[in-house]
Every structure is written in C-alpha cells, then in structure tokens.
Amino acid sequence: MRALLPFLTLFKHAKFHLILGIVLMLAGMIASIGLMTLSGWFLAATAIAGIGTLFNYFYPSASVRGLAIGRTAARYVEKIVTHDATFRVLAKLRVQIFSRIIPLSPGVLNQYRNSDLLNRLVADVDTLDSLYLRLVAPFITALSIIVIMTIGLSFVNVGLALFIGISLLVLLSVIPTLFYQLGKRFGAQLTQARSLYRVQFVEFIQAQAELLLFNAQNQAQKKLEHIEAQWQNYQQKEANLSGLSTALLVFFNGLLVVAVLWFVSEADLGTGLYKAAMIALFTFCALASFEMLMPIGAAFLHIGQVIASAERVSEITQQTPMVKFTGTQELFLNSQPLIQAENITFQYPNRSDLALNQLNLTIFSGQKTAILGKTGSGKSTLLQLLVRNYDALQGQLLLAGKSIEHYTECSLRKNICFLTQRVHVFSDTLRNNLQIANENTIDDQRMQYIVEQVGLGKLLQDQGLDLWLGDGGRPLSGGEQRRLGLARILLNDAPILLLDEPTEGLDRETERHILNLILQHAQNKTLIMVTHRLTALAQFDLLCVMDNAKLIEQGSYSELLNQESGFFKRLVERI
Numbered sequence: 246m247r248a249l250l251p252f253l254t255l256f257k258h259a260k261f262h263l264i265l266g267i268v269l270m271l272a273g274m275i276a277s278i279g280l281m282t283l284s285g286w287f288l289a290a291t292a293i294a295g296i297g298t299l300f301n302y303f304y305p306s307a308s309v310r311g312l313a314i315g316r317t318a319a320r321y322v323e324k325i326v327t328h329d330a331t332f333r334v335l336a337k338l339r340v341q342i343f344s345r346i347i348p349l350s351p352g353v354l355n356q357y358r359n360s361d362l363l364n365r366l367v368a369d370v371d372t373l374d375s376l377y378l379r380l381v382a383p384f385i386t387a388l389s390i391i392v393i394m395t396i397g398l399s400f401v402n403v404g405l406a407l408f409i410g411i412s413l414l415v416l417l418s419v420i421p422t423l424f425y426q427l428g429k430r431f432g433a434q435l436t437q438a439r440s441l442y443r444v445q446f447v448e449f450i451q452a453q454a455e456l457l458l459f460n461a462q463n464q465a466q467k468k469l470e471h472i473e474a475q476w477q478n479y480q481q482k483e484a485n486l487s488g489l490s491t492a493l494l495v496f497f498n499g500l501l502v503v504a505v506l507w508f509v510s511e512a513d514l515g516t517g518l519y520k521a522a523m524i525a526l527f528t529f530c531a532l533a534s535f536e537m538l539m540p541i542g543a544a545f546l547h548i549g550q551v552i553a554s555a556e557r558v559s560e561i562t563q564q565t566p567m568v569k570f571t572g573t574q575e576l577f578l579n580s581q582p583l584i585q586a587e588n589i590t591f592q593y594p595n596r597s598d599l600a601l602n603q604l605n606l607t608i609f610s611g612q613k614t615a616i617l618g619k620t621g622s623g624k625s626t627l628l629q630l631l632v633r634n635y636d637a638l639q640g641q642l643l644l645a646g647k648s649i650e651h652y653t654e655c656s657l658r659k660n661i662c663f664l665t666q667r668v669h670v671f672s673d674t675l676r677n678n679l680q681i682a683n684e685n686t687i688d689d690q691r692m693q694y695i696v697e698q699v700g701l702g703k704l705l706q707d708q709g710l711d712l713w714l715g716d717g718g719r720p721l722s723g724g725e726q727r728r729l730g731l732a733r734i735l736l737n738d739a740p741i742l743l744l745d746e747p748t749e750g751l752d753r754e755t756e757r758h759i760l761n762l763i764l765q766h767a768q769n770k771t772l773i774m775v776t777h778r779l780t781a782l783a784q785f786d787l788l789c790v791m792d793n794a795k796l797i798e799q800g801s802y803s804e805l806l807n808q809e810s811g812f813f814k815r816l817v818e819r820i
C-alpha cells in the first residue's frame with residue numbers, strides 16, 4: 246500500500262475537482278437511495294390509505310420526481326468531474342515521469358527495453374486512474390452514506406438505524422480487506438504478464454524478418470501464446486473473484502433485508518396501518534444501500550494491479566541519473582589545451598572489466614585527432630565521456646582547463662557536436678530530420694546543398710525535403726543513415742566535433758569524398774574522429790591507438806610510422 250503514497254500526494258494538484266467529484270458522487274448516491282426508500286414508503290402508504298382517504302400525495306410524488314431527476318443529473322455531472330479530476334492528476338503524473346526519465350543517462354535507461362518503458366508510461370499510468378475513480382472516491386462516499394443514512398433513519402427508530410448502519414460498516418470493512426488480500430498476489434502477476442506480453446509482442450513484430458529467414462516463427466509464436474495464456478489465466482482468476490464479490494454482496498444484501506424485515510416488524514414504529522409503510526421504508530432503504538457497496542469488492546480486488554503498476558512507475562521515477570548537470574559555467578574555448586584526460590578510468594555499470602584504464606590524453610584547440618583500435622577497445626566510450634553521457638570513475642576530464650562538471654549541459658551541447666555510431670532516423674520529413682541539427686532555422690537551400698554534398702541527392706528527386714523518412718516512410722540503407730547523420734553534423738556550427746566511425750559501411754570512393762567534406766567542415770574546429778580505416782590519416786595532427794581499454798600509442802602519423810614494432814606501424818604494413 247505504501248507504494249501508492251507518492252501518487253496520492255499528487256491529488257493535491259486537483260484538490261477542488263477531486264472533492265467536488267466526491268460531493269457529486271455522494272449527492273447521486275443519496276438521491277438513488279432516497280428515491281428507492283421514498284418510493285417504497287410512498288407506494289405502501291398509498292395502498293394502505295386506499296381510495297377516499299385524505300392523504301397528501303403531492304409532496305412525496307414531487308420528491309420522487311425530484312430525486313429521480315437529481316440522481317440522473319448528479320451522476321452525469323459526477324462522471325464528468327471525477328474523470329476530469331483523474332485526467333488532471335494523470336497529466337501531472339505523466340509530466341513528472343517524463344521529466345524524471347529525460348535526465349536519466351543512457352547508463353540507467355539502457356537497463357530497460359523501449360517497449361517496457363512505453364508500457365510503464367502508458368499502461369501502468371492508466372491503471373493508476375482507478376486509484377481515485379474506483380477506490381478512494383467510492384470508499385469515502387460509501388462511508389459518508391452509511392453515516393448520513395444511520396443519522397437519517399435514527400429519527401424514525403434508533404435501534405433499527407444502528408442495526409443497518411453497523412451491518413453496512415462491517416461489510417465495508419470486511420469485503421475490501423478480503424478482496425484486497427485475494428487480489429494482492431495475482432494482481433502483481435497479472436500486471437507483469439500484461440507487460441511481458443506487450444514487450445514480447447512488439448519484439449515479435451519487429452523481428453519478423455529474422456524469424457522468417459531462420460524459420461523460427463513458430464517457436465516465437467508459441468512463446469508468445471504461452472505468455473498470452475498466462476495473462477488470460479490471471480484475467481480469468483480476476484473475473485471469477487469479481488463474480489464472487491458480487492455474489493457475496495447480493496447474498497448479504499438479501500440477508501440484511503430479511504433481518505431488517507424481521508426486526509422492523511417487531512420494532513415500535515407507531516400504531517395503525519402506517520406502521521406497514523414504515524416497514525417498507527426501512528426494507529427498501531436496506532435494499533438500496535447495497536448499490537454503494539457493489540463496486541467496492543471488485544475495486545479492492547483490482548488494488549493488487551494498481552500497487553504493481555505504482556511500483557513499476559516508481560521504479561523509473563526513483564532512479565537517480567548517473568550524471569547530474571550541476572555546473573553553472575559557460576564553456577569558452579580560448580584556453581589551451583582544450584581537452585585534457587588525466588588518468589581516466591571508467592567501468593560500465595554491471596560490468597566487471599574496465600572500459601577505459603588510466604587514460605591520459607591532451608588535445609589542443611583546432612587539432613584533428615583520429616582514434617584507432619580494435620573493436621571493443623573503448624573508443625566510443627571515450628567519446629561518451631567527452632559528452633558526459635557518463636562520468637569517469639577515477640581521474641579528471643578537463644575542458645578548457647576546468648573539470649567538465651563545471652559546465653552547464655546547454656553549454657556542452659552547444660559547443661560539442663557528436664555523431665554517434667548508430668544514427669537515429671526520426672519518422673518525419675527529411676527537412677525535420679535535418680533541422681534538429683541546429684537550433685536556428687536552417688533554410689531549405691542550405692539543407693538541399695548539404696544533402697547533395699553527402700551524396701543523398703537521390704532522396705530529393707520526387708518530394709524534395711518533404712520526403713518522409715523512418716517508420717512508414719522511405720527506408721534508408723545503413724550507409725544512407727550514416728550520411729544523414731553526417732549531414733546533421735555539417736549543418737551544425739559547434740566548434741568541437743566528435744565523430745564515431747562516420748565512414749563505416751561506405752565504399753572507398755564515397756569514404757574519400759566524405760572524409761574530405763569532414764576535414765573541410767572542421768577546418769577551424771577541433772575534430773576527434775574514431776575510425777577503423779586508414780584513409781586520410783596523414784591529414785590528422787594526432788593519432789591515438791587504443792587497445793583493451795588503454796591508450797597504447799599516440800603521436801603524429803609520421804611519428805607512429807617510425808615507431809619500431811608499434812601497433813600502428815604493423816597495421817599499416819599489413820594493409
């Protein structure tokens with residue numbers, strides 16, 4: 246239950262609407278019970294009075310009308326207000342979750358699959374809507390109704406009023422506790438199964454090509470069906486228990502009505518024929534009062550799912566980012582050296598080996614640096630640290646003479662442009678895919694020029710920059726994606742460029758052309774480029790060779806070529 250506390254505190258953002266919702270729910274319920282009770286009494290009284298007796302039937306019949314109209318109106322407005330209140334709270338919650346997710350560094354978010362994150366953000370937050378609609382509001386309403394009804398009936402007969410009130414109170418405490426306990430365990434399992442099914446289903450759709458090629462579709466389908474069967478099994482259990490809660494309440498309703506009939510016939514309700522009308526009043530009141538208890542059993546059965554969803558959402562919101570941007574300074578590139586790595590050591594979370602081991606590196610402003618090395622040697626990791634996607638475990642990383650932690654995130658992003666190894670293509674137009682490269686509006690002409698330059702002119706043929714890319718649009722080959730990423734770099738004005746294998750997957754001729762473009766664009770900038778190729782390396786000021794998380798060689802092209810039995814020299818000779 247404690248998992249629900251952070252979400253209950255969100256209620257303060259829609260206090261007025263939530264209270265109004267409960268008041269309206271209360272009004273609707275009072276009208277409903279009042280209608281039944283008054284009708285019961287009125288019909289009985291009219292029948293007893295018979296024809297020819299003086300009996301004022303105007304007030305009761307007008308009240309019956311009034312209560313019937315009041316019930317409909319209150320219910321209508323109540324539905325609008327309670328749902329509006331819930332959506333207000335959920336909107337706050339979604340924004341809160343989103344603002345907590347964004348600063349989580351890749352290191353934290355990597356632990357979750359995208360579909361799982363989406364599921365938490367959408368389905369689990371949706372489940373939390375029943376916290377107010379199905380649990381809090383109906384429970385408070387039921388409690389208030391019991392008190393009001395007992396006080397109301399006690400004006401007629403205190404003993405009977407207390408009997409009905411206490412019986413209802415006992416049911417209101419026993420039924421929710423019982424069904425909360427019954428639903429607690431499998432509610433969490435149901436939520437897990439639902440999430441697992443959705444994650445697996447997305448994977449099943451996304452992996453269709455591989456599954457077909459390897460003839461593994463049947464196997465994957467069976468796995469999916471198994472998870473679905475489990476999910477349905479839990480749903481079936483919930484439905485059974487929900488049915489049981491209704492059956493129990495109907496049974497107790499009948500029992501209470503019989504008991505009330507029994508006691509009321511014995512009670513002192515005045516004399517004469519009108520006593521019979523009072524019997525009808527109490528009986529119908531007991532009968533109608535169950536309307537407020539009916540939804541409560543199923544709602545408390547559902548609480549297990551609400552708690553599980555709350556825990557799943559909290560798991561994300563309570564994560565602390567691995568990198569916190571607390572710096573306040575702006576980065577100015579006028580001091581040398583520009584980048585200094587001093588004994589940097591880094592290890593990815595959940596990994597036992599080091600990704601960077603005691604790395605020392607100095608780069609001056611305007612220098613062109615190439616980083617080479619075997620796969621998995623830590624090249625991309627070094628770039629990740631330079632953009633503060635992660636912080637070093639030990640050692641210092643200085644930018645313009647100050648620790649990288651001193652700078653604001655905005656200042657780092659403005660000054661450093663990073664082409665990652667995997668380029669993300671948005672499901673959007675080519676224009677918008679390029680526009681993200683620069684906070685200032687880039688004019689179409691410049692975009693078209695750069696698109697031609699990186700060899701993607703073909704894309705402009707039919708629809709120009711309006712061509713839709715990504716999902717549902719024109720698919721891009723691996724090489725085309727890299728060149729789209731490169732176009733973004735060329736449209737960006739940042740003075741420091743970090744490029745992670747910009748020419749990977751390109752043929753030699755295109756590679757040479759792209760490298761020339763990069764070097765031309767980086768003429769007055771600082772460039773750090775990770776590469777597996779040896780093309781154009783002579784044009785770089787500094788070459789760094791990494792192996793097994795260490796920087797094993799560094800120097801100019803000619804210096805490294807002259808190093809006897811050096812890694813780089815052997816590489817060049819081999820190729």
Ligand code: ATP
Pocket residue numbers: 355593594596600618619620621622623624625626627666
């Ligand atoms: P490549 O040339 O294949 O791109 P690389 O030199 O860029 O390789 P890195 O990506 O820096 O290598 O990886 C260095 C080591 O860190 C590898 O062993 C890799 O498995 C590990 N690694 C990389 N990213 C992560 C991550 N997000 N979480 C855990 N380990 C990681």
Ligand code: MG
Pocket residue numbers: 624625626666745
């Ligand atoms: Mg890499």
